[in-house]
Structure formats: structure tokens, C-alpha cells
Amino acid sequence: MKKLTVLSASAVLSMVLFSNSFAQSTATQSVTLAVNTVYKIATSGNPGPLTITDATAGVDALTSVSDNSTTYSITQNFGNTVKITAYMDAVLAAGYSLELNLASTKGTSVGATDISNATSGSAVDVVTSIQRGADAGQAIGYTFSATASAGTMASTTRTITLTLTN
Numbered sequence: 293m294k295k296l297t298v299l300s301a302s303a304v305l306s307m308v309l310f311s312n313s314f315a316q317s318t319a320t321q322s323v324t325l326a327v328n329t330v331y332k333i334a335t336s337g338n339p340g341p342l343t344i345t346d347a348t349a350g351v352d353a354l355t356s357v358s359d360n361s362t363t364y365s366i367t368q369n370f371g372n373t374v375k376i377t378a379y380m381d382a383v384l385a386a387g388y389s390l391e392l393n394l395a396s397t398k399g400t401s402v403g404a405t406d407i408s409n410a411t412s413g414s415a416v417d418v419v420t421s422i423q424r425g426a427d428a429g430q431a432i433g434y435t436f437s438a439t440a441s442a443g444t445m446a447s448t449t450r451t452i453t454l455t456l457t458n
Contacts, residue, residue, distance in 0.1 A: 329370050333456040335432065336363045341447070342390075342436035356437035364394065365428040366456055374422045374458045375399070377415035381451040384408040387442020392452065393433035398423045404435065407452070415455065422456075 339359035346355040368374050376399075378392050391404045399422030410416045438445070 331456045332367045334365050339434050352439045354438050356435050358435045360433045362432045363429045367426045369424050375417050376419040377455045378407050378418045379410040379415040387439045389437045391435040394418045395431040398427040
């Protein structure tokens with residue numbers, strides 16, 4: 293005599309689900325990651341015109357003018373030895389002086405620095421020892437001065453280049 297076992301539909305479904313819960317399939321991938329050196333510097337725009345219009349009688353030094361209306365921001369991940377240098381596209385004649393002062397919370401500001409004779413071959417440091425990270429919205433200050441003995445200067449434009457470098 294043969295014994296016939298009848299399984300209910302729910303029992304069969306339970307066995308199928310139970311056996312399927314042990315079935316697995318996997319895949320793997322290799323992902324290569326890297327972070328390159330990043331040097332970024334940007335300014336908020338251009339300062340206003342620096343026009344000397346006053347002096348004290350009997351004094352050769354005319355009354356200097358300043359502008360502190362612009363800012364710069366940097367991001368760098370290179371190291372603790374980066375700096376910002378500055379230079380102009382052409383030197384100023386004797387008797388005229390342009391000073392640049394950059395604030396910094398990530399580095400050491402050199403303070404007011406005469407850039408009157410700084411060109412691409414003789415850029416001057418304006419911020420040193422800049423730490424890794426970002427420094428945003430830092431003040432840029434310009435002071436233009438002249439002597440009466442230098443004479444007048446027609447309106448002229450100079451391009452100032454700020455370079456983030458190690």
C-alpha cells in the first residue's frame with residue numbers, strides 16, 4: 293500500500309519561499325579614488341579708482357587714498373607652506389607708490405606691502421604660511437600715495453596679479 297501525502301498550497305509556497313531565501317547573488321567592483329592638488333583663488337571684483345586730490349601745504353607727500361572694498365577667497369589642500377604673492381603688469385614711476393594689504397585667517401598677512409616695483413619676475417609675498425582649507429571673504433586693501441615732486445599722473449590702469457603658490 294502506498295501512502296499518499298498531500299500538501300496544502302500554502303505549505304508548498306512556504307517551502308518555495310524558504311528555499312529561495314537562501315539563494316543569493318553578489319557582484320563586486322573596484323573603485324579608484326584620488327584627490328589632486330587644488331589651488332584656487334578668486335577676488336570679489338575691482339577696487340574703485342584711487343585718485344589723489346589733496347595735500348598739506350609745505351609737505352611734499354600728497355594725501356594718500358585707500359580702498360578696502362574688495363575681498364579674496366582661497367581653497368587649497370596642498371600643505372602648510374603655501375603663500376600668496378602679488379605683482380603688477382608694469383612698475384610705477386618714481387614718486388608714486390601702491391601698497392597692498394591682504395587679511396588672512398588661515399595664514400600670516402605680511403601687512404601693507406609696497407608693490408610699486410613688483411613685476412612677474414619679482415612678485416612679493418603678501419600672505420605666508422597658509423594652512424590647508426579655505427579662507428573666504430578676506431579683505432584686500434590698497435593705498436596709493438605720491439609726492440608733489442613726482443608731478444601729475446593721468447588716469448592709468450594697472451593689473452594686479454595675486455598668485456596662490458607653494
